[in-house]
Amino acid sequence: xxxxxxxxxYQKASEVAEGINDLxxxxxxxxxxxxxxxxxxxxxxxxxxNIAEGHGRHEGSEYIHYLIIVQxxxxxxxxxxxxxxxLA
Numbered sequence: 618x619x620x621x622x623x624x625x626x627y628q629k630a631s632e633v634a635e636g637i638n639d640l641x642x643x644x645x646x647x648x649x650x651x652x653x654x655x656x657x658x659x660x661x662x663x664x665x666x667n668i669a670e671g672h673g674r675h676e677g678s679e680y681i682h683y684l685i686i687v688q689x690x691x692x693x694x695x696x697x698x699x700x701x702x703x704l705a
Contacts, residue, residue: 624672630687630691637657637658653704660690660697
């Protein structure tokens, strides 16, 4: 099935994680900003991690389960990113 790092959606997840990491470095150090930064960082990192872990399952219902978790993490990241924009 190949290496998970060859998957385009893993590469895109890595780009998102890198962009979020760069963005939160520039954010203020207020308690609110730091809390949102932690949440968006955690959810963005879990996208790629779950792609990698699910890819190790290769096929079947476990693999699909991990892809559902990936979608959930992507939705959570989107929510926190938009929250960051609202509060910026």
